[in-house]
Each structure stands twice: as C-alpha cells, then as structure tokens.
Amino acid sequence: MSSQLQHSHRGRRSAISYLLLTVLMLGSGLMRVSPAGASTSHVGPEGVLIYNAPDLANSSTTRAGAGVDGISCRTLAKATSRYHIHAHVAVFVKGKILRLPAGVGITKPQLVEHYASGVFDDAGIYDCLYWLHTHTADGIIHVEAPAKQNFTLGQFFDIWNQPLSSTRVGPDHGKVTVFENGKRFVGDPRSVPLLSGAAIQLDVGNPVVPFKPFKYTVTGGCGEGTSSCKVTKS
Secondary structure (H helix, E strand, O other): OOHHHHHHHHHHHHHHHHHHHHHHHHHHOOOEEOOOOOOEEEEOOOOOEEEOOOEOOOHHHOOOOOOEOOEOEEEHHHOOOOEEEEEEEEEEEOOEEEEOOOOOOEOOOOEEEEEOOEEEEEOOOOOEEEOEEOOOOOOEEEEEEOOOOOOEHHHHHHHHOOOEEOOEEOOEEOOEEEEEOOEEEOOOHHHOEOOOOEEEEEEEOOOOOOOOOOOOOOOOOOOOOOOOOOOOOO
16 A cells, blocks of 8 residues: 555545544534634633633632622631532623633632532632632633622622623724623613523623523532532522
8 A cells, every 4th residue: 555545545444543532522422613703612610601701801810809799708717608509600702702710709718629620719718808809711600699689790700890881891893792592681781680591791882792591500619608509598
C-alpha cells in the first residue's frame, strides 16, 4: 500500500474516531452544544450546565462583609438558612453569552474546592457569605436567608458591587432587555425578583437573543450551613 493511501486511511479512521467520541460525549452530557460565544458546556459541581465562555466580571469586586441593602454577610459559625431557593441568570452581550462567576457574595479568603466537574467556591473559617451568592460559574444565584423575604437582582449586583441598570450590566454598556421565565420584563432590571426556579435572561445591546428556556435542578451540598440543595417552598 502506498504511503499516500496509508495516510488517507489513517485520516479517515481518525475522523471516524473523533465523530464517535463526540457522539458519546454529547450522549453522556459531558459536552453540549452551547449558545453563541460558548463552544461547549459541561455539567458542573451543582449538576447545572457551565458554558465555556468568559465571565461577565470577576467576583473579587464583592463587598468586604458590611451589610448591603439590608442583607448581612454571615460567618461559618452563624451559617443557618431557613429560606433557601435558586434562580438562574443568563447574560448575553451583543449576542454572546457571558457567565456569572463563581464566588460572588463570598468574601476573601474563599474556600476553593476542586471537583472533577469544576471549581466550587465556598465560605471558609475566616470569611463570610452573603445571603445572595454564587458557588460556581453556572449562573445559579443561591438565596439562603434566615427567613423568607423578597429579594431582587439589583441587591445581588449591589453585593457584587457591579452596576445594573437599563443601559448597563456589569462593565458592559447598551440597552438592556430582560426576560423572566420566557416573558419580557418591563421596568428597572434592578427590580427583577429572584423567585424560586426562575430563569432570568439579560440581553445587553444588539442583537437581542430570543429567550432561551433553561431547566435546572441544583444538586450537591450547596455549601457551608446547608445539609443539601433542597429548596424551601416559596
């Protein structure tokens, strides 16, 4: 067999092997087709998809522990939660998805746990955790408060110390279009309620990405002060 023919067979076998591997990964959930700006996604430590995309901003801008909008930052010793829900936030800037980073609402030094599925940021002995926070870069905002009350997206961004308005989301400027659970939200983006199981989408600038339904179930320990990710009925 000529070297050219051998090379052709090897190339064909490599292509077939790659296609089979891709199909297996897609079927197993290890790799998913993702929105614009994200090549792939994988299931993270909370059992929720994490997109391969840049973060909207760094979590290091989080407030240093002082109260924010009536929300306190609890230490590990006082980490009790009687009201626990989750909301998902997706951000598209000029049509491309950006992530909420892990560790928003957790002061330094954070406890960083490494799993095969990714990094999980949590409160350690020397820091504190705000009632509104993120553990991973999967877009899940955890609401873990001493008692049930109404919380908003604006409060989360205040804890993160990042801007949120009708013309700005974090460092990015442009007209902001908001969807919640598939419906267009009319009003100040800061007033979007953080409801149990909500799917919130923020579009900054153009093009405006049509609402993308996002179903999720948060699993795992959910961090210090909680025995599981079981949510409180709201």
